[in-house]
Amino acid sequence: MKKITSTPLLYFLVLALIFSCSSDDDTVVDSDDDNGMEQPEPVSALNLSDYDNGSRVMMQAFYWDVEPRFEWWNTISGKIEGWANVGVNRIWIPPASKGQSGGYSMGYDPSDYFDFGNYEQHGTIPTRFGTREELEGMISVAHDNNIEVIADIVLNHNSGGGLEYNPYRERDTYTLFDETHGNASGMFNRDYEDFYPNSVSEYDPPSLFYQETNLDHHRERVQDWLWKDENSVAKYYKNVMGFDGWRFDYVLGFEDFVIQDWLEEVGGFSVSELWDGNPEIIRNHIDATGSGAFDFAAFYTMEQAFDRNDDLTELTNDQVWQTHPEKAVTFTANHDTEKDDNEDNIIASENKLKAYAFIMTHPGYPTIFYLDYENPEFQEQLNKLISIHNSLATGSVNIIYNDNDEYIMQRNGDGNNPGLILYINTSGNAKRRTITTSWNSTILMDYSENSSYYPMADENGEVTIEAPANGYAIWSVTE
Template sequence: MKKQVLNGVKLLVFCILLSCNDREAIQAPVSDRIATDPYYNDSISNTNSQQRNPGPGGGVMMQAFYWDVPAGGNWYNTVKSKLASWDAAGISAIWLPPVSKAMNGPYSMGYDPSDYFDLGEYNQNGSVETRFGSKAELISLINTAHNYDIQVYADIVLNHNSGGQSESNPFTGTSTYTDFNPASGKFYRSASDFHPNNIVGYDEGVFGGFPDLSHSVPYVQDWLWNRSDGVGKYYKNVIGFDGWRFDYVKGFGGWVVREWNNNVGGFSVGEYWDGNAQKLQDWVNSTNRTSSAFDFACYYKMEEAFDGNDLTKLNGDMLWKRDAQKAVTFVANHDTDEIYDKMHAYAYIFTHEGYPTLFYKDYEEWLDKNKLNNLIWIHRNLATGNTSILYADNDEYIARRNGSPGVVVYLNDSNQWTERWIQTNWSNTIIKDYTGNSNWEPTTQGDQWVKIQCPPNSYSIWSVK
């Protein structure tokens, strides 16, 4: 959505983890260890083994852009230059901005789509390349990502179009900017392809006054997801995208995403911008569960908890608690960046259920990359099983992942060290804090209870040594 200016290896990993009691390298930055420590590799003798086996905890997505990335057509090359280090850190997928030529050509972030088939190769709207680069550079980026077994997700804007010419509109009795004559020669559009038309007057939502694409029109359906040379199948089968981030899905019915996914395939996540977990669940269900959704309910609860110094807010309703397999969690994105206490938030999403997303600026510029790499490794290798919340008050929050090996995460929002007795899933077992924030290595009792600690304004994450 546009920025709101408008306002196999599982068993092997487990065995190695349980047998290597004296291995202290875990507390070093992940990026410094992968090449030399066999713990971080599998039986595939290949630098890409991290992605071929994302670990029992699952993968991590990187939002590989932010609002107003540098113009000039070099962003694809910038992202491409990051892939080796992102692979080493454990990133398993990247999400790119909209790749098609938009109304504002070289200056557009892509959310005003004009020609879905101009990926930076036709001279229209003021440029050949898009803001991010050329079609050839895009394909090179995707191919390089695939060489690292990193998936690539496209940002798909289906609700609205922009940049059409004025025409007489028989459905409104006025002139509207609905005459699209793309230089690619594909998917011409006219007034009959937008709302209102002779099939339906409107759908779920109009955005920003742009012409509102009508997905009820068979011609539109054909060009978006049915045709073998249509948008979806061209992006997937020719360009090489592995999945989709659907923009502003409040603007059309969930059936649209369902039809796209059933006909095109690939991973799917929708931007249903709402802090109500029930509404997020309803939208996922409306796609016949073919799509995940960004967990805005989790996002806003984290903001209340960490910025409001009330960790009891984490007891609130979130999509991951209802439907963990369909929840994509995040701390910031190109549209909204409201959480100030980000490290607590990342510690939360990397230790809880859901598919966690890293924001480019957080990782590359604003936060401690070594700490984020550590959390990525913990997520992928230790954070398994369902979640039990063990304790929560204004300053402290403790939760347990009940898988094998599983973790206990301790969040402390106070200005002093805290300690607490908690029940684990481990009997008579030495545990350690895999963040290195505590040097304790306590042994759990026969009844699985143990005392753990957490530094002030920080977090600790415990698992078997």
């Protein structure tokens, strides 16, 4: 995959020049006015498959409380070929092992790391998602379509064990995990010594979940069972089950060395859920672990720009992709942000496609949320955005113009790849703006097909482009 560069200092110097030289009312015209220009005849679009930039996108292949229960692995299996055909190269699935909630568990209350729906415990043999056989079948279908399967790994909190007296807490705790207490596989049996505090670790780290069953990763046997031994969670998931990478859940609940050691032991693609809007905190985690991370800084930037503050100047805020483009996993929604009771951490549906246009054209590794892709109002446009991302979204970033309701950005391309220009407009009227591009003496078109306008860039690269009301267009050259 080609390396995409975006130097933060240059990025903001260019931005400063834009704000100092541009005026919002000098070149904006209504879209039904050709501004005295002759409209060129439509010409042939580029064949985007000829401009494969090596980039792809990931599908989050679930949502909270997926239905129908016990059928999810089969549901995914039936969609994988279609996802592969449009340019998806990885699917992220929910935690696949048995949780305390049994057939109702989304997997984030892990009890038996090695029960994939083949042991009877917590009131069920299959997990909420199906049987082990169906999971292995789904993974096989994915591999047949050149798609990697990313396992969601919950490494700090456990749930569903039996009661035992815990001398370090001086009371009974649910810290006994064995064949008859939430660990029917008999692998990685645990007791109170494996959780904080214990005879080795007095420290009791803060955790939002299951404080008394927070695994102590400093203990040698915990490390052996999680990633070191041949039958460890990491090696069993990779070598026996066939998982290709990792999504580390709630990394604020344990120390960076856990992920660093895990990846040194088994490798594979990885992305951390570090839910914090501060990009420096996320960058520090990336540097310390070697793992990728979800770009929550970009998510909150988009939420503020499109929803909360309705101000596109916020799209230039500090984001992880600006400095770590190959490690920043960008997204517009996930299973947590889209929960029914969520009011504060969500990008509104009417702004979703603009947010997807942003992440599909900027550096980073975009993720598509399952329910967004299944939305019939979104899917056709998302397929176009994936195609644009996998072809023309390459090269350095140049912010051409930005104000409260307009954002124009150019990816400068790479070699024979011409790159693209993204024009977002959140006003109630269609807009046009005359800009200077790196293209000259060529006709442009909107590859998102939200505009049927075909402007001509002159010999100096000057061209007037447009964006529909409360929408976007993605411009590039034609044949």
